[in-house]
Amino acid sequence: MNSTSKGDRLEDAFYHYLLDQQDRGELIFGAYPPENCRIYRKKAYYCREREADVEFDVVLELYRKGRDTPHLYVIFECKNHEASISEVYVNDFSSKIGRIFPHAVKGVMVVTSRLQAGAEKVARNARMGIVKYDEQGLEIIADRRGSCFEHSFVRSQIFRSANSAKSLKFSAYHDGEYFSSIDRFLGSLEPELVDGIRPENGGGSLPVPYLSIEQIKAAAGKILKFADYESGAVDLVKVCQSLSIDLQFADRAVLDADGVAILGSANFGRKAIEINSHSRETRERFTIAHEIGHFCLNHERYLRSETIIERDLFVTREKDGSFNYERLEYQANAFSAELLLPDAVFLKKTAHFRRDLEMRDRGHGYIFVDDQPGNSATYDELLSRLSTHFEVSKQAIEVKLKKSKMLTDQRKRNEASPISRVFAGLISSRKS
Template identity: 30%
Template sequence: MNTTEKGDALEIAVFNLFEAQIETDRFFARKDCCRIFRRKGYYSEKRKANIIFDISIEISFPGAPNYSMLILIECKNYAKTVPVDDVEEFFAKVEQAGVANTKGIFVSNSALQSSALNYCKSQGMGVARYFDGQDLKWELQRSASASFAGHSAGSALEAYLGLTRPEYRSSVFELYMHSPHGATNSLNTFFEDLVFHGLAKNAPLHRLPRSRAKRSDMVPYLKLEELENIAHEALTTIGTNADIEPVDLEQLCAHHPAAKGLKLIRTTAELDSSLNHPLARITFEPLVIELFELPGSSSGRNRFTLAHEIGHLLLGHGKYLKAEWRNESDNENIEGFQDDGTALRRMEVQANYVASCLLMPRALVSKAFYEQIQIRGIQNKGFGLLFVDSQECNLNNYYSVTSQLMMQFGVSRAAVTIRLAGMGLIKDARKKQTATPLIEALNRLTKIEVNLD
């Protein structure tokens, strides 16, 4: 793809995102007040000719013949950071083509130099950095930037890092933005801040009809027994002899209605210097699960990865997700069934738990667990049969029991621990390592609350 084609692709992607926001009445102003264009010309008195802008949005009062607000957008694809000269040039064109109540937005796929960001802030311009959906960890059916409504310091800091750090990679947001009021991940917050910046309190535009699209958490909360039932019903389509041999996940893919048309691909991946290798990618249209198997990787980890993606299918998460990447750290940092109420976290937790239920049917796990408890003479000392803390005797019990279950069911220790915890058969009292303030701050940046309304 040459430079022109890359620029066109960025322009089309941004146009489609904004158009969808307007058409679904999720833009800050009602859709009957907005018209969006590509490559429309606006007259410049200095040039005595039109200046063509990549994207423009005209905002008017219902029934009015002329627009009351004009938003002009330029999209630039860069291989390096955005210099101040380019935003200055764009602002000069906005000034020529616009009259009162005209705002400019500069969109790039690259980070901005600090001088460029400072110039945009000083001129009341908007600026945004776009991340292609193919590169996101979670690609949502509806834009995360359009659904996000947070105003926390953490989200503002994340947005600022996304705008200014060349090496930054987004997990879910297509846009990181900066209005005259500051950095944000929320598209509506960005437009509201930009449009109303500098307007007098009694300005007519404050009476512009606003969008009132209903917001609701569309990812339903499911109890553990409901997740268990989903997995159990799926297993009945193939039968299981997991007490003799591990559950055949490929048979499940071949026979379950939720996996109809699924293409399952296994790709041998090469080890590199990355500490977080991709393990799998699922796309829902077309329906494809690609597993990236590393040399020497454990079959238990590979099986849990596949079961996790199957869990998304059984739970109908294609309604919310276009695609998902699963990385090595996702399997190593499984927290099981702790649902914090956020949409992305909820989907991941649900898929993890369904995966553990698929790989380890309840009755068989219970039978195998109690056999191991009896064989090893483990006694309940008031904390539960399998209690694990930092004491050597309790750690030995934990590792010996879980190791046997790992071998029997062909799964990882993390998957066994999830399953036992969900069944109330283990109590883990090991102390978590205390994080430094910096690590805690970075962790907060990853806790993204996205309302998939």
């Protein structure tokens, strides 16, 4: 795809995003109702210096009530680059709008990558707005009281950072403030219109409530009962059907704006889950159960849409200083583990396979394994049977055994795999 096509794709996506926000009445709280916000794509304005029209990617004209001419122009310049944005583009854009609009205008760079240091300084000094837009990113719900996403998390979306974060659909910077919703961002461009809205910086975020593992376990159990689950591998398609969730599978790789693979996504408005291509069926099942967890734990209070990347599967505990979105992902991971391996059925089936394999407690524990070939072979067969029965990974079964305090493991080399660490973290989670 050439650069023009890529740019057009970003312009089109962002233009329709603004139209969607306008339809919801969320462009600006206060003086400009949706009908006073006119949105254009490829709008041209006359430039005296050039004696010709100059075209802009996306334009938002804001009108005062009863006025025929715009009170404020918001000009969006879209740059769909894989590399970080250099200061050349920022300077060119600033110069272009300066020649046409001497006042009552705000320039906003819309990018899919981050800005280089020089471009960042130019944009800051010019008091230019910066928006990072990722059509595949998660989208928060606008809330006049604040946002559940901390400003440090939003900042990491826009400017270069050592630790890249999960991608938001919309994140913005203007005049020292960070925003995760379009209405607040536009309000910052015209402060007199804000009508009591406060910026999202410095402690203005709304915390996601803590849920104990008992509460999460109860939520998973309720869903299993609702789906008439009795034994074997949980039928996740049936679970979705019982919850009226539209589950779709896409045999394709989907990347976010930072090039990170998106395993799946949930859209709460459409009540839909889409799962992208996976290399392992067990990982796919965990992803589906994770997304179901977002629905069952009422995360639509915070998000309109959600995406899951591999890094999310490693959010295994609630650490001091972690972002609120990590609490949402932790809760969904814990739910997934409880949904796929329900306690009562798992304990019953483990006892059944244990008897078949003639495993006995000889004073070392209910299930014992060490480096002796006989013990190791029998134990591995137990893991294989349970893994096949529940259609989850052997590592997940092993951690479930440890969690249930049924396993005594005295092997000298027992390194957990990444997916095992996911489940292991759910065991040692603590209250925050």
